[in-house]
Amino acid sequence: MTPAREILLHTVPVDVFDTERIRSDFPALHQAVHGQPLVYLDNAATTQKPLKVIEVLDSYYRNDNANVHRGVHALSERATAAYEAAREKVRKFLNAQSPQELVFVRGTTEAINLVAQSWGRANLRPNDEVVITETEHHSNIVPWQMLCGQTGAKLRVVPAEDNGELSVERYAQILGERTRLVAVSHCSNALGTINPVKQMISLAHETGAVVLVDGAQAVPHLAVDVRDLDCDFYAFSGHKLYGPTGIGVLYAKMALLQDMPPYQGGGEMVKHVSFDHAIYHDPPLRFEAGTPNIAGAIGLGAAIDYVDAVGIEAIGRHEQDLLARATAAMAGMPGLRIIGTAPEKTGILSFVLQNIHAHDVGTILDMQGVAVRVGHHCAIPVMQRYQVPATARASFALYNTREEVDVLVAAVYRAKEVFG
Amino acid sequence: MMTDLRSLYEEVILDHNRNPRNFQHAPPAANHVAHGYNPLCGDELSVSLRLENGIVTDIGFDGAGCAIATASASLMTESIKGKTVEEAKALFESVHEMLTQQGSAGDLGKLQVLVGVREYPARVKCATLAWHTLQAALRKEQGTVSTE
Ligand SMILES: Cc1ncc(COP(=O)(O)O)c(C=O)c1O
Numbered sequence: 001m002t003p004a005r006e007i008l009l010h011t012v013p014v015d016v017f018d019t020e021r022i023r024s025d026f027p028a029l030h031q032a033v034h035g036q037p038l039v040y041l042d043n044a045a046t047t048q049k050p051l052k053v054i055e056v057l058d059s060y061y062r063n064d065n066a067n068v069h070r071g072v073h074a075l076s077e078r079a080t081a082a083y084e085a086a087r088e089k090v091r092k093f094l095n096a097q098s099p100q101e102l103v104f105v106r107g108t109t110e111a112i113n114l115v116a117q118s119w120g121r122a123n124l125r126p127n128d129e130v131v132i133t134e135t136e137h138h139s140n141i142v143p144w145q146m147l148c149g150q151t152g153a154k155l156r157v158v159p160a161e162d163n164g165e166l167s168v169e170r171y172a173q174i175l176g177e178r179t180r181l182v183a184v185s186h187c188s189n190a191l192g193t194i195n196p197v198k199q200m201i202s203l204a205h206e207t208g209a210v211v212l213v214d215g216a217q218a219v220p221h222l223a224v225d226v227r228d229l230d231c232d233f234y235a236f237s238g239h240k241l242y243g244p245t246g247i248g249v250l251y252a253k254m255a256l257l258q259d260m261p262p263y264q265g266g267g268e269m270v271k272h273v274s275f276d277h278a279i280y281h282d283p284p285l286r287f288e289a290g291t292p293n294i295a296g297a298i299g300l301g302a303a304i305d306y307v308d309a310v311g312i313e314a315i316g317r318h319e320q321d322l323l324a325r326a327t328a329a330m331a332g333m334p335g336l337r338i339i340g341t342a343p344e345k346t347g348i349l350s351f352v353l354q355n356i357h358a359h360d361v362g363t364i365l366d367m368q369g370v371a372v373r374v375g376h377h378c379a380i381p382v383m384q385r386y387q388v389p390a391t392a393r394a395s396f397a398l399y400n401t402r403e404e405v406d407v408l409v410a411a412v413y414r415a416k417e418v419f420g
Numbered sequence: 421m422m423t424d425l426r427s428l429y430e431e432v433i434l435d436h437n438r439n440p441r442n443f444q445h446a447p448p449a450a451n452h453v454a455h456g457y458n459p460l461c462g463d464e465l466s467v468s469l470r471l472e473n474g475i476v477t478d479i480g481f482d483g484a485g486c487a488i489a490t491a492s493a494s495l496m497t498e499s500i501k502g503k504t505v506e507e508a509k510a511l512f513e514s515v516h517e518m519l520t521q522q523g524s525a526g527d528l529g530k531l532q533v534l535v536g537v538r539e540y541p542a543r544v545k546c547a548t549l550a551w552h553t554l555q556a557a558l559r560k561e562q563g564t565v566s567t568e
Binding site: 355356357360363364374375380383390414418419420 | 460
């Protein structure tokens with residue numbers, strides 16, 4: 001090796017993020033929208049899928065398709081092995097103790113409903129309290145409202161600070177001896193705030209409450225260790241993590257799962273059935289009534305492999321770089337207000353423009369090939385808290401580039417131009 | 421591309437958005453009021469009018485919405501004043517057809533500027549919100565109409 005080459009090798013950081021190679025793994029990114037190259041910045045709603053995930057789905061249906069946990073034939077055994085291998089991948093990804101602590105569900109929404117209807121109905125009494133926060137997604141509000149209606153428990157809400165943070169002090173004041181459960185998002189989907197969940201969990205445990213963490217907006221961006229967090233429940237969706245739609249995960253501590261009644265009844269969740277009674281399976285099968293989304297689970301496993309290969313820390317750093325660039329450019333724009341300015345954020349930039357409604361911003365950006373989400377982001381209480389009818393939200397993923405951030409910024413300037 | 425944008429955001433639309441007509445105008449002795457809501461985007465507006473002997477003698481609107489919703493409401497109030505209930509309903513039908521059906525010809529005068537919206541299916545409900553609310557007001561429905 002020549003000395004020059006040696007020097008080169010040593011000066012290039014080992015973790016250079018190769019977005020070009022990553023982008024080549026995502027077929028959907030390579031298209032034009034309204035004659036412009038697609039700039040996909042709606043990743044908090046759902047992410048595009050890498051070829052590896054698409055191929056795994058294709059191959060499963062071509063070669064291995066069979067029902068799981070019920071056949072002795074070869075295809076069923078292959079499908080069951082692949083489905084359970086995916087569960088083990090999720091276990092490693094979240095650092096759970098055992099794969100039996102992971103229940104495959106449709107997504108975050110179903111995971112939360114499962115906890116509310118199974119754990120919640122079995123454990124809540126009138127005047128018990130469920131604590132949520134002002135920055136939750138509707139899916140971490142409505143299931144608890146329903147549960148409170150069914151049990152006579154009360155919903156308490158931790159207010160958000162002006163910059164989108166949660167104050168641990170105000171949270172601690174709301175916790176009390178009536179608190180049975182705390183449900184909080186790890187990261188807010190409307191604002192991007194990374195919440196101090198570890199501290200919140202430890203405070204809740206001191207009062208004897210259990211904690212559900214909605215991790216839908218966290219797992220794609222930061223390393224999650226459920227044992228380090230010591231959360232009781234953790235929920236996420238595959239489709240926001242480069243996996244298929246219709247598959248998600250509920251993690252629950254085994255001690256809790258073992259005592260929880262089934263969520264739905266049907267096949268797969270029972271050991272024995274007579275007309276007098278049924279003997280339920282142990283977790284997690286007890287909570288997976290009916291034929292599950294087998295292909296979805298296997299696809300999620302492939303998505304986790306993909307994220308692991310790139311490295312979640314590297315992904316997080318890359319997204320932070322994009323967020324910083326976008327924030328710097330937007331913060332200097334006259335008439336633009338960023339909603340959510342917490343110091344600890346994932347790659348989410350929510351903003352409003354003076355005198356231009358978010359829907360008009362969304363359409364004008366779309367005309368320039370830039371896909372963002374506009375509206376209330378399934379978080380109407382957040383919109384009310386910050387007194388805006390809606391925001392435009394750009395959300396970054398591992399395949400976005402600095403150039404795309406610049407296209408976004410230019411497109412927002414265009415919107416201002418059109419509206420004069 | 422900017423010309424495409426202008427096909428939706430025509431100067432007339434931008435003008436009616438910037439200076440909406442009959443906005444925050446509550447007709448004296450208004451006898452028909454309705455509230456409209458688009459849950460998809462959170463746009464809300466109310467239409468109130470005075471109906472005398474089957475004729476809309478005065479009309480105003482209030483609320484918050486995008487440029488398309490606001491301009492459509494503004495243009496609507498201008499074109500409805502002085503119309504009979506039957507004429508107003510017929511106009512609603514024509515506007516609805518223009519916004520939802522490709523190739524519908526006709527000339528709706530000033531309202532024709534809204535035709536560009538038809539290329540943006542996600543935005544059609546923004547343009548029809550005021551009109552649905554007007555319909556509800558004319559039917560003297562109380563409460564809220566929803567575009568969903
Ligand atoms: C924070 C948060 N929680 C829950 C959800 C619901 O996820 P899903 O629709 O995949 O069930 C979302 C997704 O929009 C979210 O962002």
